[in-house]
Amino acid sequence: MFFLTPVLVAVVCILIAWIFKNADGRSMEGRKGENRARAQTRPWVDEDLKDSTDLQQVEEDVDDWQESEENVEHIPFSHTRYPEKEMIKRSQEFYELLNKRRSVRFISNEQIPMEVIDNVIKSAGTAPSGAHTEPWTFVIVKDLDVKHKIREIIEEEEEINYLKRMGRQWVTDLKKLRTNWIKEYLDTAPVLILIFKQVHGFAANGKRKVHYYNEISVSIACGILLAALQNAGLVTVTTTPLNCGPRLRVLLGRPANEKLLMLLPVGYPSQEATVPDLIRKPLDQIMVTV
Amino acid sequence: MFFLTPVLVAVVCILIAWIFKNADGRSMEGRKGENRARAQTRPWVDEDLKDSTDLQQVEEDVDDWQESEENVEHIPFSHTRYPEKEMIKRSQEFYELLNKRRSVRFISNEQIPMEVIDNVIKSAGTAPSGAHTEPWTFVIVKDLDVKHKIREIIEEEEEINYLKRMGRQWVTDLKKLRTNWIKEYLDTAPVLILIFKQVHGFAANGKRKVHYYNEISVSIACGILLAALQNAGLVTVTTTPLNCGPRLRVLLGRPANEKLLMLLPVGYPSQEATVPDLIRKPLDQIMVTV
Structure with missing residues (x-):
């Protein structure tokens, strides 16, 4: 017991x-x-986005720099109004222009006027942004060696993406676009535009400044950029190089608060450029009226 | 012991x-x-986005519908090329047009031609999307009662956002824009465009279809939409009604795979419309050349 x-x-x-x-x-x-x-579920979310930045508390006290912005003057809005007929005509022509845009993966090595690049980036910079933070940096790469280094980094990572990270379904979904990890356009395109989102900014006193909705804001700017390129007669393909962000950021000497969102190779199409014969959804499949 | x-x-x-x-x-x-x-850190991330959708495994087996898309034909790309001088002129004019765009919070109740709305939505629908999934639904609200119900939902949630969810810093950052939770434009604007991202789609056999990068794709489409509205002489303000998504989705009878990303009230500016006297960053602050 x-x-x-x-x-x-x-x-x-x-x-x-x-x-x-x-x-x-x-x-x-x-x-x-x-x-x-x-x-x-979201295999396309870059591993880079899971870094410590998201975990840090960035809310800061009000400081002088922000105080001064609060007191911005409000002024009358000046508007250009067109007659109804012209509105319809303009909107129709804009649609027809943009409807000719295609993602082109075959880009000629012919040089393009850099003044046009300045103008399309200035156009992208007119995008709205959360609390007017303008959280974007556009890196224009023309240097042949840097372009080739970018290609090497992307092809290395993309091969791993296609073989390991993306999974069978995603690779199947991309087959119709005939994309793989060989990206010749990264060498041939006269200009690569690498678009970085600033996940936060800095106030005048060096403190962190919150960039509300930075990814959505920068994506909107990219939409305007694509329209501007199409309007100027240049072609590109919208790419989001998965898991290449940190290496490309270091290669280009960008600060740690910037993360690569998109890469657009820009130029004229090559003579033998082809595109998949895709169609777009008709209006009644994308619009609902209440 | x-x-x-x-x-x-x-x-x-x-x-x-x-x-x-x-x-x-x-x-x-x-x-x-x-x-x-x-x-x-990211107080603007909608609580709605944290729902079960993100947790479910959506990768599916290859099915016939996707097989058929794989075999899409590739065709020669036809391109409109302009002389260099015209490229520069076109890009300059496009920039000047877009640089006049402002977020306008005072919208007249005057009716607008619906053909223009059709054209701007068609323009937005030309945006590129991950694996050509076109993961967007544009809901056009003209009905006065529905607009008012939308206003009630948004003002209710926004009051909580401003008083509780957003925190002092964010509210301070917005002071310069003179925004608060009273959104008169939701009643006065002749058209509200509610933009939903489809977090996944459905294949012909009813199985889930992955929508890669759906938020980025829909944001790009919104950028094109903003450019199209500006081109047509209409004004709007880009809004992301925080935590209103589920209630607005139910009000508008949208399916569960759609989540509200943005709401754009669209119309002519009211006579007394004012805008904050903000300036945009100059080119050398947003562009770096390598």
Whole structure:
């Protein structure tokens, strides 16, 4: 009896300890499973985006720099209004211009006027942004060696993406576009535009400044940039080089608060350029009126 | 001695149990803290986006519908090329047109030609999208009652956003724009465009179809839409109604795979419309050449 009691107590206590341990293990596993499901669901979310930046608390106290911006004057808005007929004509012509835009993966090495590049970037810079933070940096790469280094980095990572990271379904979905990890246009295009989003900025006193909705803002700017390129008669293909961001950022000497969002190779189409014979959804499949 | 042994064993075991329990508690707290930091860092990320959709595994087997798309034909690309002088002129004029765009929060109740709305939505629909998934739905609201219901939902949620969710810094950052939770334009604008991103689609057999980079794709389409509206002489303000998505989705009868990304009230500016006297960053602050 005296011998059994401590053994019994020990067994009960070990049982309790085991239950706690197990509960912890189960919840850890559940969480891991959740993360895995999340990663598989959005495989295109760059690993770079999961870095420490997202975890840091960036809200700062009000400072002088922001105080001064608060007091910005409000002025009457001056508007250019067209007669209804002209509005319809302009909107129709704009649609016809943009409807000719295609993602072109065969770009000639012919040089393009750099004044046009200045103008399309200035156009992109007119995009709205959360709290007018303008959280974008456009890096224009013309240098042949730098372009080739960019190609090497992207092809290295893209080969891993296609073979390992993307999964069978994604690779299948891209087959119709005949894309793979060989990106000749990175060498041939006279200009590469690398678009970085600034995940935060800096106030005059060096403190972090929050960039609200920075990815959406920069994507809107890219939409305007694509329209501007099409309007100027240049072609490009919208690419989001998966997991190449950190290496390209370092190559181009961009600061740590900037993350690569898109890369656009820009130029004239090559003589033998082809495009997949895709059609766009008709209006009644993308628009609903209430 | 015989009395002490079971007590000692019990104490040791309780200690072990307590250690396990505590370890679990600590890790839970750490995780909670991390989530809190994340929420505070990106307070503009809609709670709606954290719903179950993100956790579900959507990768599906290859099916016939996708097989057929793989075999799409590739055709020669036909291109409109302008002389260099014209390229420069066109790009300059496009910049000047877009540089006049401002976010206008005072919109007249005057009706606008709906043919123009059709054309600007068709223009937005020419945007590129990940694997050509075209993951967008544009809901055009003209009905006065529905517009007013939208206003009620947004003002209710926005009041909570301003008073509780956004934090002092964000509200301060917005002061210069003189925005608050009263959104008169939701009643006065003749048209509200609610832009939904389809977080996934459906294949012909009803299976889920992955929409790669759907938020970036839809944001690009919004950039083109803003350019198209400006080109037609209409004004708008880019808004992302925080946490209103689910209620607006239900109000408009949109399916669960669609999530509200943006809302654009569209019309002519009202006579007394004012805008903050903001300036845009000059080219050398947004562009770097390598």
